[in-house]
Amino acid sequence: MSNFRHPDFSQSRFAAAPDARFEPAPASGVLPEGFFSTTNLPTYVRVGGAWKLPREPRMDSAIVLDPDGVPRVLEGRYVQAGQPIVVGLAEDGSGGIYVHAAGFWGEAEAGPEGEFKFMSSEVSREKPTDYHAMARMLVEERARGGHVIWVVGPAVLHSRGRDTLAWFIEQGYVNVLFGGNAVAVHDVESATMGTTLGMNGRGVPVEGGHAFHMRAINRVRAAGGIREAVAAGVVTRGIMHTLVTQGVPYILAGSIRDDGPLPDT
Incomplete structure (x- = not known):
């Protein structure tokens, strides 16, 4: 099993990064338009000047801020009106969100295609169709x-x-x-x-x-x-x-x- 490497948050680009932005959910089961959608990669959120790894990680979900100040991954359908939701598109830390694509030893930095490796196969042609x-x-x-x-x-x-x-x-x-x-x-x-x-x-x-x-x-x-x-x-x-x-x-x-x-x- 590969060893996981946490990011070096002492680097200037991380230390100088702003906190992540949060916007309230406009209605139960509805996310703000600019919400951040999680991937299958480790994602960190800067809250109160510290980089935090959200609880209950999973892909294709949102990140909410719990009352104890810890971010948590939550499916959009379970979001309640008014809950603070992480918003932003940048994944490089510049907006308080960092997706750690190279967290495992020997794993290369992932480009856009890395998000879709499970979709890389061609449409099946196993059976002829008349x-x-x-x-x-x-x-x-x-x-x-x-x-x-x-x-x-x-x-x-x-x-x-x-x-x-x-x-x-x-x-x-x-x-x-x-x-x-x-x-x-x-x-x-x-x-x-x-x-x-x-x-x-x-x-x-x-x-x-x-x-x-x-x-x-x-x-x-x-x-x-x-x-x-x-x-x-x-x-x-x-x-x-x-x-x-x-x-x-x-x-x-x-x-x-x-x-x-x-x-x-």
Whole structure:
């Protein structure tokens, strides 16, 4: 097992850094717009002139300040109105937040791509698919007034298939859509941030992108749900927007570990 190295906070860049900024949660389950989204790397927060490691660390969450002055990682859905939330985007310590990417001996400094190593595989091509046969079935089902149920996963977003699926919805080839929470989350992320899981249309990670899906979730929660976000103009395109505007029902299922369930899940 690798040895963990804490940062040397005696360095001038850390000693001269300001305390982290905190803003109150505007409502229960809703984070301030500029909240800091945690990663899978050790993260320190400067509070009262001292660098502190938050309690209960986990990724894709926020950092709150408990009454005893110790920061704690907390999922956005559990945040209570008025709780002080760490805000800021810089991870280099300049804003009172430091993400320690090289804490283990022999571990190189991580760049933006390090946040997405678990997404580095290509879309599976294990089984051949007869798309011509599928297309014929869809056309026949629509012609005879059948009921077509689509069951999709987030791969449709990561493989850049959202515009195509939106077209199928508009053309009446989708009568109901079943999907996981991640389908809606990354579709809304694409609609609001221009990325899916922090990657642009070429599949390249963007700086700070690891937090984009959490920011998308927060905007939907602030609106009250997906339909409300569409009505308010927060979500203006994509799969969920098309489902809502076309009046096509959908069911979103959550998982045990969902770090950011939408109100619709």
